[in-house]
Amino acid sequence: MLRPLSWIMESALVRYSSRLGDSQMTIMMSAVVSIFLIGGMLGAPFAPIFSARLGRRGILTLSGLLLLVSSICQLFCRMANSIEMLLLGRLIGGLAAALIYATQPMYLVELAPAELSGSVGVFTCIGLTGGIVLGQVFSFDFLLGTEKLWPYALSGSAIFVLIGLAPIFWFPESPRFLMSQGRREKARVTLMRLRRDEGRVNAEMAEFEVSSADEGQRVTMKQVLCNSKLKLPLFIVCSFHFVQQMSGISAIWFYSIEIFTQSGFTAAVAMWLNFALGLLNFISALLGPWLMRSFNRRLMMAISCLCSAIFLVLLVVGLELMSTIHEFSFACIAFLSLYIVTFNMGLGPIPYFIGSEIFETPSRPSAMALGSFFNWLANFVLNMIFPTLNSATGPFVFLLCVVFCAYGFLLTYRYLPETRNRDAKDVAQLMENGFKSKIK
Numbered sequence: 001m002l003r004p005l006s007w008i009m010e011s012a013l014v015r016y017s018s019r020l021g022d023s024q025m026t027i028m029m030s031a032v033v034s035i036f037l038i039g040g041m042l043g044a045p046f047a048p049i050f051s052a053r054l055g056r057r058g059i060l061t062l063s064g065l066l067l068l069v070s071s072i073c074q075l076f077c078r079m080a081n082s083i084e085m086l087l088l089g090r091l092i093g094g095l096a097a098a099l100i101y102a103t104q105p106m107y108l109v110e111l112a113p114a115e116l117s118g119s120v121g122v123f124t125c126i127g128l129t130g131g132i133v134l135g136q137v138f139s140f141d142f143l144l145g146t147e148k149l150w151p152y153a154l155s156g157s158a159i160f161v162l163i164g165l166a167p168i169f170w171f172p173e174s175p176r177f178l179m180s181q182g183r184r185e186k187a188r189v190t191l192m193r194l195r196r197d198e199g200r201v202n203a204e205m206a207e208f209e210v211s212s213a214d215e216g217q218r219v220t221m222k223q224v225l226c227n228s229k230l231k232l233p234l235f236i237v238c239s240f241h242f243v244q245q246m247s248g249i250s251a252i253w254f255y256s257i258e259i260f261t262q263s264g265f266t267a268a269v270a271m272w273l274n275f276a277l278g279l280l281n282f283i284s285a286l287l288g289p290w291l292m293r294s295f296n297r298r299l300m301m302a303i304s305c306l307c308s309a310i311f312l313v314l315l316v317v318g319l320e321l322m323s324t325i326h327e328f329s330f331a332c333i334a335f336l337s338l339y340i341v342t343f344n345m346g347l348g349p350i351p352y353f354i355g356s357e358i359f360e361t362p363s364r365p366s367a368m369a370l371g372s373f374f375n376w377l378a379n380f381v382l383n384m385i386f387p388t389l390n391s392a393t394g395p396f397v398f399l400l401c402v403v404f405c406a407y408g409f410l411l412t413y414r415y416l417p418e419t420r421n422r423d424a425k426d427v428a429q430l431m432e433n434g435f436k437s438k439i440k
Helices: 005-016 022-076 083-111 114-121 123-138 150-155 157-165 175-180 184-195 198-215 221-226 228-246 252-262 267-286 288-294 297-322 328-343 350-358 364-415 424-430
Strands: none
Touching: 005 022, 005 083, 022 083, 022 150, 022 157, 022 175, 022 364, 083 114, 083 123, 083 175, 083 350, 083 364, 114 123, 114 288, 114 350, 123 157, 123 267, 123 288, 123 350, 150 157, 175 184, 175 198, 184 198, 221 228, 221 364, 228 350, 228 364, 252 267, 252 297, 252 328, 252 364, 267 288, 267 328, 288 297, 297 328, 297 350, 297 364, 350 364, 350 424
16 A cells, blocks of 8 residues: 555544554554455456346446546545545455456457457456556655555546546447347447458358357356366366466565665665566566467466476575575565566466356356456455465465465366367367366
8 A cells, every 4th residue: 555554543533533553553454455355356256247237348337437436435535534435445446356357358358369369368467567567656755655645646547447438338349248149230240340351250150150059048157166067167267366366476576675675775776676577567468469379378377387486486595595695685686577577478367368268158257257256365365364474484485375386387287278279169178077188
């Protein structure tokens, strides 16, 4: 968070005549941070319901409106002297973010031609890392990261939400969604607008009709959970989302400032170097479309998990020796940077869109919503346990993240079929026998 600490203390004193102690302030700040994640966990299960009724474009519009409400609450919470308004704003923001994470990758993949499905699927990750960079910029003291201006920093996302909402009614609805609703002519018009090639449109329409006849109606979340043929793909989607967060990408920023200051940099310079890491994170994510277009998913996910685990182990060693051997602090900076790069090779982008490539259209929204729920759950769990484990074990806390990276590598190697340039229907058939399936 930026700097609402003193305001929270003052608000509690004025409104409730209660002076918060250190432990109470810690709990309050934890609540402010974690309620966004709770909103995400609460919102994810509703994504398939809204997706079926509103469509992919409709749910993104709803999410944008929720984000505007969230920004308004966070902008005026100080003026209203209301801690509850701040908490409500972050809760609504979490709800909206969950709907976006579960819907946007699916929407982009369904709009794109098959050969570009993975390339467009990574734009969710690009937007996320770009948002982190903008958040770092807004939080600088010379901009909005001050005691008086922090509400503007928290609500500044409204500008970008409005930019995103402005053209959304010009965007097409997903042709696959339209076909699932029986709106064949509308789906054809949309495809023609996207492809501008009648031959290709006819081929895709024929494929949609075959898929619609075979797949039937939309599958509910309960049906997805109870279908034995969907057990393995669901396990992969949920595991990838959980591993993505438990690999430590959020926790890595916990140590970054400390590493820079112990390397001899001033606090001000350390802040800029931390911003440089965020920029590296964004630039690495920008390589995602090319990587997903050029290399197989299995290869990129396996390399990402394995290399992330290796660099985290080296980071643990460096952090442990940094206090006695000064040069290791510079090695830690290198390990941090390499971890961020390798994370964005697979662990960053692939969990967001892999559900679109291994689930057929009826079960896809429910499966991706479940994956999104596990992403939020892992983020919440790590944020809750990391400070305590760090106090008890120091840098060895990252070994927990290493374990999850290793798990992601083994899961990829043993069970993930290659999905690049393959139809979801063909991939789904490879996993119908659950954990006894022979992956090709």
